[in-house]
Structures are given as structure tokens and as C-alpha cells.
Amino acid sequence: MAKTAFSRSKRISIASRLALAPLVIWAILLVLAPNALMVVYSLWNSQDGVISYAMSIGNYIEALTNPVTMSVLLRTILVALGSSILATLIAYPAAWFVVRRLSKRRMLAVLLVIVPLWISFLIRVYSWKLILGERGFINSTLLSLGLIDEPLTFMLYSSFAVFLTLTYVAIPFCFVSSYSALERLPNSLLEASADSGATPIQTFRTVIWPLTRQGAAIGFSLALLLSCGDYLTPAMVGGLNGTMFGSLVITQFGLTNDWPLGAAMSVILLLITAMFLAVLARITRTEGTLD
Amino acid sequence: MLDGTKGINPAVVRFIDVSKRYKDSTSLAVDNVSFEIYQGEFFSILGPSGSGKTSCLRMIAGFEQPTSGQITLENTDLVGVPPHLRNVNTVFQNYALFPHMSIEENVSYPLRMARLGKTEIQQRTAEALLLVDISEFAKRLPHQLSGGQKQRAALARALVGKPKVLLLDEPLGALDLQLRQQMQGKLKDLQREVGITFIYVTHDQGEALSMSDRLAVMSSGRIEQIGTPKDVYFRPKTPFVAGFIGRANLEPGTVEIMQGNIVGRWGQFVFPVAKETPLGPCVFSLRHESVILNGGAGDISAVGVVKDVLFLGDSLEVFVSVNGLTLIAKTHTQTGFDLNIGQDVTVSFKSADVVRVDG
Numbered sequence: 001m002a003k004t005a006f007s008r009s010k011r012i013s014i015a016s017r018l019a020l021a022p023l024v025i026w027a028i029l030l031v032l033a034p035n036a037l038m039v040v041y042s043l044w045n046s047q048d049g050v051i052s053y054a055m056s057i058g059n060y061i062e063a064l065t066n067p068v069t070m071s072v073l074l075r076t077i078l079v080a081l082g083s084s085i086l087a088t089l090i091a092y093p094a095a096w097f098v099v100r101r102l103s104k105r106r107m108l109a110v111l112l113v114i115v116p117l118w119i120s121f122l123i124r125v126y127s128w129k130l131i132l133g134e135r136g137f138i139n140s141t142l143l144s145l146g147l148i149d150e151p152l153t154f155m156l157y158s159s160f161a162v163f164l165t166l167t168y169v170a171i172p173f174c175f176v177s178s179y180s181a182l183e184r185l186p187n188s189l190l191e192a193s194a195d196s197g198a199t200p201i202q203t204f205r206t207v208i209w210p211l212t213r214q215g216a217a218i219g220f221s222l223a224l225l226l227s228c229g230d231y232l233t234p235a236m237v238g239g240l241n242g243t244m245f246g247s248l249v250i251t252q253f254g255l256t257n258d259w260p261l262g263a264a265m266s267v268i269l270l271l272i273t274a275m276f277l278a279v280l281a282r283i284t285r286t287e288g289t290l291d
Numbered sequence: 292m293l294d295g296t297k298g299i300n301p302a303v304v305r306f307i308d309v310s311k312r313y314k315d316s317t318s319l320a321v322d323n324v325s326f327e328i329y330q331g332e333f334f335s336i337l338g339p340s341g342s343g344k345t346s347c348l349r350m351i352a353g354f355e356q357p358t359s360g361q362i363t364l365e366n367t368d369l370v371g372v373p374p375h376l377r378n379v380n381t382v383f384q385n386y387a388l389f390p391h392m393s394i395e396e397n398v399s400y401p402l403r404m405a406r407l408g409k410t411e412i413q414q415r416t417a418e419a420l421l422l423v424d425i426s427e428f429a430k431r432l433p434h435q436l437s438g439g440q441k442q443r444a445a446l447a448r449a450l451v452g453k454p455k456v457l458l459l460d461e462p463l464g465a466l467d468l469q470l471r472q473q474m475q476g477k478l479k480d481l482q483r484e485v486g487i488t489f490i491y492v493t494h495d496q497g498e499a500l501s502m503s504d505r506l507a508v509m510s511s512g513r514i515e516q517i518g519t520p521k522d523v524y525f526r527p528k529t530p531f532v533a534g535f536i537g538r539a540n541l542e543p544g545t546v547e548i549m550q551g552n553i554v555g556r557w558g559q560f561v562f563p564v565a566k567e568t569p570l571g572p573c574v575f576s577l578r579h580e581s582v583i584l585n586g587g588a589g590d591i592s593a594v595g596v597v598k599d600v601l602f603l604g605d606s607l608e609v610f611v612s613v614n615g616l617t618l619i620a621k622t623h624t625q626t627g628f629d630l631n632i633g634q635d636v637t638v639s640f641k642s643a644d645v646v647r648v649d650g
Contacts, residue, residue: 191354192387194374196401197452206400210391288390288432 035270042263049257059264069248069265076228076245077272079159083166084174084223090167091174092216099182113175121169125236128165132156132237157239165233170223177222181215182208184290210286217284221277228273245269300330303488304351304456309360311346311512320346322512323360328456328490333482335491335499338509339535344492347509348458351490352381364455375404380449381458385465386441388433394444395420395429401452419451422481439470450485457482459491463498475501496536500524508532525578530648533576540577540618546570546647555645558616562591562642574649581644582620584609584630589639597634611638 043055063069091113098109116124131137132155139151155161185208193203227233231246238244245265252262304327311321321343328334336344349355350362353374362369369377380401388397399416407415420426423443433441442462449457459478463471479502482489493499499506500520508515508523508531516528527533530541544557546568555564557575583589595613602624609620609630618638630636 186385186387188383188385188387189389191352191374192381192383192389192448193400193404194354195352195379195381196404196448197375198400198404199375202404206404207389286391288392288434290390 038263038266041260042267044260046258046260051260059261060268062261063265063268069245072243072248073245073268073272075159075243076269079163079166079244080224080227081276083163083227084170084220086163086167087170087174087223088178088216088220091171091219092178095175095178095182099179099185110176110179114172117172122232122236124169125165125233128161128168129156129237132161132164156237157242159238159242161237161239162234162242162244165237166223166227166230169233170219170226173222173226174216174219177215177219178212179215181212185211186290211290213284214286217280221280224276225273228269300332302327303330303365304328304490305361305363305366306347307361307363309347309350309357309362311343311350311355312358319343319358319512321350321357324512324514325360326507326514326517328488329505331486331488332504333479333489333491333502335493335503335506336509337493337496337499337506337536339494341511342509343512344494344509345460346512348381348460348490348492351377351379351456352458353377353379378454379456379458380452380454381460382442382445382449382462384461386433386445388441388444388448390433393430393432394425394436397433397444398447398451400448405452415451419447422450422485423447438466439474442466442474446481450481450487454487456488456490459489461493462491463493463495471498478502500536508535510535525644526646527576527648530574530576533646533648538579538619538621540579540582541574541648542616542618543572544575545572555642555647557645559593559614560591560616562645564642564645564647568647573647576646576648577618577640577644579608579619579621581640582611582618583639584611584620584622584626585637587639589641591642592637592639594635595638597630597632597636599632600630609636611636613638 042059043057045052045054045056045058094113098106102109129136133139134151134153134156136156138155139148142148143151189207189211190203193207194200198206229246229249230244231250234242234244234247238247246269249262249265249269252258252265256262306324306326309321309324310319312319324343324347336347338344346355350357351364351369353369353372357370364377364379388394389400392400395416398419399412402412402415417426420429423446425440425443425447428436428440428444433444436444442465445462462478463474466474475498478489478491482502491499491502500523503520505517505519506523507517510531516523516532518526523532524536527536527539533539533541542557544555546553546555546564547570548554549556549561553564553566553568553570554561555568555575593613595611595618597609598612598617599610601608601610605624607622607624607630609622611618611620620638
């Protein structure tokens, strides 16, 4: 009796391990291996495009002591953080409005927010070029209204343009994750809070936000990851002043042909983003589960 | 609308011509309802789902606004007052405990929102936890508690702020039968102990009858009858009440004048009725358990034929036809053990137990 039970439980555990196998293989092949390879690359050296396999941290020292690289890194982090925060600040209240105020047209509203994701990233970025450009939507409107005599030139090809575009790109991600968290929040909890004498602001602080901030944080994280490593947006709307760290990295892999240095820079960016995400996960953690 | 059992206490909640129509609905959820609930009583609103009982409760809590009419709490108009400014608390059907707060934090929540002092919060929270006997679970999260424990935590949270009125929305609905019966007794004791007015919404007649001082029976947004449990059970005013609470024989008859007396005629039965009973065709109600077979203290009796016998375990339902009028008698299994279909049987009842229910 005991023996059968034992062998059966063992068989189940083998079965459940087998079921996990695809996940493990996926993680090793697509997550661990490429990153390990990148770390290894970052320790090698490139001499005029020829790679020497002697391990050193020279690339890291080179990247971290280059003032241009460092100032671009700082700007990248500021722009990425800023656009992710702004996108969350726009998307979370919008999701709240859709969940709480719309009933029949809820799905339509969600669809409208997500629709831009169906369009190529490149085209979405390009459209901002059309909006912000010298003969773009804003300038031609202001000109025809007679509010300005010369087209405004500060909007395009700047960190501001990158910031604006990245915010726009991030909003659907922030919206969807905020929406799914807010939608799961039972109405009875909000009623119970009001019933207990909590003002709407108190209810938000003590019930709504603690139970949905993880959703907001997931959206924020996605936005941060997208914007930190992005090189297309700065290339199209950033100009020289809007250069981002991703642009520098891709130069190492292309124009300069110094893969080890590019890898080292990628690792630096990876570690910094990972640190931000770890802090975020820590401060948004909430105990307890919704039934 | 109020019957003769009017309490000595003043009304704490008053509904004056209250109607409620929900958006996108053609019918009224609550249809011109007026009643009073007295200070310190255990008042139940009993009715099937969709009868408007929960709407009434939610309008007192402030989660819904009446479409017309007025609701007052201690003579202050409640219409337009948001829920957080009303001195009433609700025990929700699904408990609605905050999942990210410990039981202690849940119970102290109303006090913390009112920004009371730390020592007062601690003291009153401890008292409330003790009152419902869950002090030992104070540090746990709601999902670590059983249904009955969550229920008591929800009660403690609703009572800790010492509300004028406690609203209970089918609070025992999610518990199993045994726990439900235990909690019925506990709730009644608790209400006596704290002296707060309880308004209890349920579709379970057993709960309403066993716990309430008075109850209102609702159907289709209207109040069918308000009275003490005994009143409503033995003197139902409408066929709905007679049919919804307990089991009753509801059969047509007439009230007429015979030899100068007002009498009821029900099949071959003729019996005296109260002098003020209106004349004409009507429906009479007689509880199943008020029909006595083969002897007993009834003043009216006749011989009938057993048509059917249903075995219900501790009791039998015996269908007896008396000259075309079929009455159902509920009798103890022991008493009716040797009854067979087709057999003659004496049917008797007290004429005072027959109630005219329509009109």
C-alpha cells in the first residue's frame, strides 16, 4: 500500500517535471544563454575589429570613464524614467475611468487604447516626426492661426521629442496592466471602505492603490525596459541632442565594430535597469490575495 | 402600514414613500415603500431574490439613492448623504474584508479612518475582536481564515465604530447549514449585548423568524406585511405571505351572512369569522400543521378521504379530500404511520387558525 502510494507520487512528480521542461529549456536558450554570451563578450577585447579572447574588465573601465558615454547614460535613464512615470500617470487614471465609469463601451475604450500596438513601431515613431516637425501638424496649425511667424524648431530632434514619443509608445502597456489590476478589484471592497467612513481619497490610499499598484508597476517596468534600450526613437526624432544609450550601443555593434565594448555597455544598462526593477518590486509589494 | 405591535422605542430609520428604479430598467426595484424601524430592534427584511430587499438595505447604506421618497436616520434626511458620512455600517454577504490587511487592521479600519487616538484605536479594536471571539486570529490575513471566522471579522469591523444601525446583507448565506444555525443564535445574542438596531436582509424564512423582533415580507418591490414573526406566520395578510412563509393550504372560499352571523364557507366547512371581515369570495389560508387528523382540539371537523401521503422523514404530508376541498395536513411520522391512501380520516382544525388572506 505504502509502496504503491510512493511510486505513484514519484510518477506524478516526474510528470510535473516534464511539464516544466519546456519552460526551463525556453529560459536557458532564450534568456540565460544570450545574456551569458553577452557577459563573456564584454570581457573579451577588440583590436581594430579583431577579437582577442583574453579576459579583462577593460571595456567596463573604458565605458565608465568616458564622459560622453556617462552623460548619455544619465540622460537615457532620466528620459526613460520620466517617460515611464508620465505614461503611468496618464494610463492609470485612464484605466480607472474606463473600469469605473464606462459599462457598455468599456471594451471599445480598451480597444482604442490598444489599437496603436497593431501598427508598426516604426510608423508610430515616424508619425511623431510628422506632428513635431518644422512643417508638422503643430507648426502648421500655429502658423495658420497666426500665433507664430516662424516654425518652432525646438520640438523635433531633441531629448524632449524622444521623451514625448517614448511616453506615447508606453501608454498602451501601462494602460493594459493597470486596467487588468483595477478590473479585478471587487466593488464590495470600495463599498466596505466607504461604509467604514473612509473618504474617497482615503479609500484610494488604503485600498485601491495597495491592491492595484503591482499592476501599475508592471506597466511601468515594461515602459522602462522599452525606453531604456530603445535606439529607433532617438534615431528618428532625437537628432544629435536626443542620442540615447541604445544608440551608442548599436554604434559599437555596427559602425565602430567593437562588439566587446558594446556588450559591456549593454551589461551596464542591464544592471542599472535590473536595479530599478528590483527596487520597484520591493516598494510595490502587497501581501494578501484577492479571492 | 404598521400593525399593532408598535414598539415603545422611537423610530431610528424611516422610509417615506421610497421608490427605486435602476438605470436601464423598466420596472421599479422598490415600489413606494413606507415603514419605520425602531431603536434597538432586530428587524428583518424577508423576500425572494429580486424582491427589493437588498435595494432597501443599500439605500440605507448610501450605495444607492432612492429615485423618489425620503429615508431618514434619527429624523435626519439621508438622501444625498454619501456612504462615508452615514453613521451606519454594513456586513457584506461576501464579507468584503480587505485582503491586504490583517484581521486586526481590518477591524481597526473604521477607527483609523476617523483618525482616533492610537490608544483608543487599540483598545476598541481589542474589544471588538473579543466580542466576536477572534482575538487569536488578529495577526492573520483574511485568506488564512475560514468562512465563519471571516464572517465574525466582518461583524467586528462593522460594530467597532458603534453605528446607529447595523445593516446585514444575507451575512450567513455563504456558510454551511450547521455553522449558519450556530451563527443565528450568536447574532441574536450579540444584538442584545450591544443594543444596536440590526437590519437583516435574508431570503431564509427560518433565519428571519428565529432572530427578528419584527420582520417585513417583500415581494416585487412592495411590502406585503410587517409584524412580529408569530404575527406574520399565523396571521398572514396576503396569499404571498401565507405561501412564502411556512406551508399553507390556500383555497378559495366565501365570507357570507348565515342566520345573522358572519361566517366563512370553505368547501363543506362553515365556521365563524371575525365581525369586521368583508363579505364575498376570498382565499382562506390554513397552515399545514394546523390541520389535525383523527382527533385533537379542533372546533371544526369532518370526515375526508386520504388521497396521498408524502414521507418527509420526521413528518408526513397527508393530502385529504373533504367533499372536493383538498387540505394538506402535516403530522408527525409516528401519528400518521398507519394512514393508507383511500382510507377515511377525520379532519379537524380551530376556526381561529383560518385566515382570510386576500384584500
